[in-house]
Amino acid sequence: MPRYPKLEKKWTQIATDALVGKRIVSVRYMSEAETNRFGWSKSPVVIKLHDGTVIYPSMDDEGNNGGSIFTNLPGDSEILPTL
Numbered sequence: 001m002p003r004y005p006k007l008e009k010k011w012t013q014i015a016t017d018a019l020v021g022k023r024i025v026s027v028r029y030m031s032e033a034e035t036n037r038f039g040w041s042k043s044p045v046v047i048k049l050h051d052g053t054v055i056y057p058s059m060d061d062e063g064n065n066g067g068s069i070f071t072n073l074p075g076d077s078e079i080l081p082t083l
Contacts, residue, residue: 022049029083030056030066042066042082 044066057067069080
């Protein structure tokens with residue numbers, strides 16, 4: 001059972017509404033100018049969706065630095081690292 005079932009339900013719905021059914025149109029690493037704007041030293045993967053939505057991982061909820069993405073892809077693709 002989830003630790004915070006009401007919060008999990010709320011955020012699962014927000015994520016579902018924002019992402020399900022959308023198409024990825026580009027993938028790139030965040031530029032140095034972009035990371036500088038955030039005060040980050042790490043460059044994460046940036047995923048752009050067909051409707052203009054852009055998503056990228058952060059190391060924590062406070063946005064203290066770029067984060068990695070873990071996947072279930074085989075081989076070297078198990079982690080999309082920060083650079």
